Amino acid sequence: MLEELTVQNFALIDRLTIRFGAGFSALTGETGAGKSILIGALSMLLGAKSEVDSIRTGAEEAVVAGVVRVDGNGEAAAWLDAHGIAAEDDAVIIRRVLKRNGRGSLFIQSTPVTRADLEELTSHLFDLHGQHEHQSLLSSEIQRMLLDRYGATEGMAAKLFEDFQELSTLKKRYEKMVASERSQLREMDMLQFAVKEIEEARLEAGEEEEIEQERRILSQHEKLFTLLESFYESAAEGKSGALSLLREARSAMDGIVAINPELSSQAKRLEDAFFEIEDVAEEVRRYQLSVKFSPERLEECESRLALIHRLEKKYGESVEAVVRYAQESRQQLEGMETWQDDKEKLLKQIAEIEKRVLQAAQELSGRRKEAAARLTAMVQERLRALGMPKAIFTVEMKRRLSDDGKPTCGPYGIDQIELVISANAGEPPKSLRAIASGGELSRIMLAIKSVIAEKDHIGTLIFDEIDTGIGGEVALAVGEQLHLLSVHKQVLCITHLATIAVRADNQLQVKKYVRDERTYTGVELVRGAERVKEIARMLAGDSVGETSLAHAQEMLRKYRSEAGSN
Numbered sequence: 123m124l125e126e127l128t129v130q131n132f133a134l135i136d137r138l139t140i141r142f143g144a145g146f147s148a149l150t151g152e153t154g155a156g157k158s159i160l161i162g163a164l165s166m167l168l169g170a171k172s173e174v175d176s177i178r179t180g181a182e183e184a185v186v187a188g189v190v191r192v193d194g195n196g197e198a199a200a201w202l203d204a205h206g207i208a209a210e211d212d213a214v215i216i217r218r219v220l221k222r223n224g225r226g227s228l229f230i231q232s233t234p235v236t237r238a239d240l241e242e243l244t245s246h247l248f249d250l251h252g253q254h255e256h257q258s259l260l261s262s263e264i265q266r267m268l269l270d271r272y273g274a275t276e277g278m279a280a281k282l283f284e285d286f287q288e289l290s291t292l293k294k295r296y297e298k299m300v301a302s303e304r305s306q307l308r309e310m311d312m313l314q315f316a317v318k319e320i321e322e323a324r325l326e327a328g329e330e331e332e333i334e335q336e337r338r339i340l341s342q343h344e345k346l347f348t349l350l351e352s353f354y355e356s357a358a359e360g361k362s363g364a365l366s367l368l369r370e371a372r373s374a375m376d377g378i379v380a381i382n383p384e385l386s387s388q389a390k391r392l393e394d395a396f397f398e399i400e401d402v403a404e405e406v407r408r409y410q411l412s413v414k415f416s417p418e419r420l421e422e423c424e425s426r427l428a429l430i431h432r433l434e435k436k437y438g439e440s441v442e443a444v445v446r447y448a449q450e451s452r453q454q455l456e457g458m459e460t461w462q463d464d465k466e467k468l469l470k471q472i473a474e475i476e477k478r479v480l481q482a483a484q485e486l487s488g489r490r491k492e493a494a495a496r497l498t499a500m501v502q503e504r505l506r507a508l509g510m511p512k513a514i515f516t517v518e519m520k521r522r523l524s525d526d527g528k529p530t531c532g533p534y535g536i537d538q539i540e541l542v543i544s545a546n547a548g549e550p551p552k553s554l555r556a557i558a559s560g561g562e563l564s565r566i567m568l569a570i571k572s573v574i575a576e577k578d579h580i581g582t583l584i585f586d587e588i589d590t591g592i593g594g595e596v597a598l599a600v601g602e603q604l605h606l607l608s609v610h611k612q613v614l615c616i617t618h619l620a621t622i623a624v625r626a627d628n629q630l631q632v633k634k635y636v637r638d639e640r641t642y643t644g645v646e647l648v649r650g651a652e653r654v655k656e657i658a659r660m661l662a663g664d665s666v667g668e669t670s671l672a673h674a675q676e677m678l679r680k681y682r683s684e685a686g687s688n
Contacts, residue, residue: 123581123612124248125213126189127167131181133159134643140630141647146608148623149616149645150656151632156643157616160632161250161586168248169228169241172220187217190247197246197579207233216240249571250584251564259541259567260555266539268570269517271577273493278486279534282479286533289475296468299461310458313451316437320448323433325441330430337423340416350410357403365403368396483535487519490537494519497573504569508603509596510562512547515569541570564588565600572603575610583607585615589622601625601681620660620674624681631656654678 123144130137134156151157166172167186177184192198193212202209207230218240220226228235230243249259259265270276299306339346357364375389430441437447494517505513520538524530542551545562557563564585571583588600601622604613608627617623631648634641648656657674659665 123191124188124614125191127164128185128187129160129163130185131178132163132166132184132186133176133178134634134641135159135163136178136642138643138645140645142612142614143628144608144612145627146605146613146615146625147628147630148626149614149630149632150618150623150660152634152659153618155632155634157632158586159643160645161584161616164584165250166218166220167216168244168250169237171237172226174220174222174224177220177222181222183219183221185217185219187215190214190216191581192247195246195579195581198243201243201246202230205230205233205235205239207231216244247580248582248584249567249580251567251586251588259570262538262540265541266534266537268574268578269490269493269497269539270534271579272497272574273489275486275489275493278482278489282482282486282535283533285475285479285482286531289472289479290533292468292472292475296465296472299465299468306458306461310455313455313458317448317451317455320433320437320444323429325430325433325445327442327445330427330441333423333426333430337420337427340420340423343413347410347413350406350413354403354407354410357399357406365396365400368392368399372396480531480536483531486535487537490535490539491519494539500573501569504572504603505566507599508565508569509592509599510545510565510569512545513566514544514551515566516542516551518542518551564590565592568600568603568607571611572607575607578611580611582612582614585613588615589617589619593619593621597621618660620657620677623660624657624677629653629656 124142126139126141128137128139129135149157149160162172162176163186166176166184167188172184191213192202192209199209202214207214210231214231215229217229218226219228228237228240230240235243259268266279267276270279355363358366372389372392375385375392379386379389433444434440438444498515498517501515502513505511505515518540520540521529522532522536522538529536541554543554543557543566544551545557545566554563554566557566564587568585568588571578585604588604589597592600597619598621601619602625604615604622605625607613615622615626623629629648631646631652633644633646635644636642646652654671654674655665657677658667658670661673661677662670664670
């Protein structure tokens with residue numbers, strides 16, 4: 123519900139604040155007083171596009187702000203929660219600024235938002251009838267939701283949506299599996315080949331280093347043999363061998379110790395060195411005798427190393443890494459072996475959910491058709507009362523089709539729902555968006571809204587041009603419907619007809635005046651005698667004549683029991 127509207131520097135409005143109550147509020151005033159300016163300001167508040175031409179002459183910016191109650195509106199509450207905006211005392215403040223340079227700013231509470239955000243939120247709170255820009259019922263999705271609300275099938279539609287989402291997720295998973303099937307098979311072949319190649323190699327940890335050492339020895343056999351021979355000749359007890367010379371040194375040292383025992387420790391060290399060198403010489407001699415050159419073994423080593431290096435280049439940086447790759451590949455293959463079974467299980471699951479979704483969609487469609495028939499009849503009846511006896515209203519339900527023209531099911535069922543109307547005899551049915559006349563469209567919307575008032579979640583309805591081209595009994599019927607609708611909704615209506623205005627709980631008079639050679643638009647709440655004068659002006663253009671005043675007083679008494687206080 124709109125509690126308060128503040129407008130500053132917008133067209134002829136300098137600054138004004140209007141407080142709105144619940145129920146039915148009529149905005150009246152002479153032609154050109156500025157009622158359309160108020161609609162423009164309201165449209166700006168609801169997120170409509172605004173031109174800099176609407177900024178008051180001499181001002182750099184126009185500001186429109188509103189205090190809006192959101193309690194009881196689940197959709198609005200969910201939107202605010204999703205955007206991290208908290209209401210205060212069940213209300214939010216919407217503020218929009220339009221600057222002369224074309225830029226502007228929008229805030230919900232203190233949070234900056236985009237114009238699209240503002241439109242989305244206010245679409246849950248307001249319907250402005252008389253122009254196409256902010257009428258929720260022109261949306262096919264809202265029309266579907268309206269029918270489901272009216273027919274009490276919202277729960278069925280919500281459950282169908284959940285199942286459809288699950289089905290879509292499973293189908294995408296299956297499509298991904300099918301799309302990757304070829305690459306999956308290629309990968310399996312590659313993994314199987316790798317595992318077989320590595321297993322056949324029979325790699326062992328540390329063998330690369332051992333074989334590399336053996337290959338190095340075999341490849342330098344001649345040099346090694348020459349060095350071994352040279353070492354033995356130098357170290358052994360040959361003519362000039364180290365051991366022969368050391369033996370002579372030991373004999374001399376024994377004579378020295380006999381003369382001077384203080385050198386006995388050096389004699390012991392010399393003896394130990396002799397035996398150590400003798401042991402080394404013997405070990406080298408045994409190794410020399412054991413070394414055998416085998417060209418065949420050298421070829422085997424080089425061939426084995428080539429295999430190891432090739433596997434390392436393909437699968438890992440070391441023998442251990444290659445072996446680990448084989449283990450991991452085996453694990454992947456084990457998982458892939460169940461892939462075909464998983465695909466078949468998924469396909470079966472999809473078929474089961476598809477069957478459930480289609481059954482639910484068909485049941486939902488049947489319930490919708492029953493609700494559509496009831497809604498059509500009731501709206502048709504209201505249209506006759508609102509002066510459109512030739513109008514033919516229909517809730518049109520067609521089978522939803524895919525892009526290639528085949529019947530299909532969407533997230534909310536198999537139905538394509540559209541509200542269509544033939545406003546005049548002989549005219550083909552048109553969608554609501556195709557209705558050119560603002561007055562006709564407003565009356566059509568009034569008829570629909572009055573039928574679904576208790577089930578529709580939008581709390582504030584604004585009607586402009588609703589009295590275009592009507593009068594007499596039709597105007598009385600329009601006033602009555604607006605009054606009845608205001609039992610469930612906040613209704614704001616701009617009207618030129620007294621027969622509509624007298625039904626209002628509150629009447630706001632729009633006035634244009636000149637001050638200091640500048641024109642201003644203002645709004646006043648009229649009550650009591652002032653309201654009588656305004657009704658008299660609307661009836662006969664005479665707000666002071668006794669006859670006009672008496673007629674106005676009588677109408678207020680007849681249609682509003684509280685007229686004495688209004």
